[in-house]
Amino acid sequence: MKKVVVGKCKLCQETKKLNFEHIPPRSAFNKETRYYTLKQTNFLQKAKEYVFEELKPKSKKEQGGVGQYSFCEECNGFLGSKYVRTYKKFAQIAMSIIQSNDRNIKAFEFDISDINLLKFLKQITSIFIATNSHSFTESYPELLEFVKDENQNKLPNRYRFYMYLNNEGQIRNGHIHFTNHYGTVCEFTFQPFGFVLSIDNPNRIMQLSEITSFKHYDKIKKVEKLPIILNKYPTYYPIPLDFRTENELKGST
Ligand SMILES: [Zn+2]
Secondary structure, X not given: OXXXXXXXXXXXXXXXXXXXXXXXXOOOOXXXXXXXXXXXXXXXXXXXXXHHOOOOOOOOOEOOOOEEEEEXXXXXXXXXXXXXXXXXXXXXXXXXXXXXXXXXXXXXEEEOOOOOHHHHHHHHHHHHHHHOOHHHHHHOHHHHHHHHOOOOOOOOOOEEXXXXXXXXXXXXXXXXXXXXXXXXXXXXXXXXXXXXXXXXXXXXXXXXXXXXXXXXXXXXXXXXXXXXEEEEOOEOOOOOOOOOXXXXXXXXX
């Protein structure tokens, strides 16, 4: 049983009883996920042992889906009724395409004309809000406004979103990182997707498919076919945008 937690909701900012939030949604392959929680520094020091040499963390294995207490019941219900179904639909399409093809295929083309891309982008944004602390939306309040109003599409250009496919490696937790190479990034990975939110970086992250334009979905939704190409990357180490393969990592010291 999940415990009762009272705290400040990350969406409406009111202090209320919080709901255990499945991140990603329970319906998108996160119902029975078993996982360990591990301090980032500890994982980094022993990444190779944990990932490839069956070192087991000392923490106890958790189950019932990955998530945390982020939103109140009302906000959880709002997200559930507005955005979650769209996310689930795209996740199911992506998962079945990945699974029914050769695992060595590195990129897939999708027709996304029947996905409500604005809702999809808002769901992704809500994941980054849920996985980060309150200071995240204090620094980036436009993200909060974007999620709270289902019709709002005026997200400033300083926020750029990217996605890829994933079915190999570890979960990435969405936490904000300040990197030398990519600037400020949040990366969330959970099969079959990986998402990157890049903040204040004028340069496009070339190895990923940019989906920032999903916010203009109202202008593009009339098209018959809307192709997107998504690369598939492994995520073994908890380093943002590190997509080295198992072989590359095992060969390195
Ligand atoms: Zn709330």
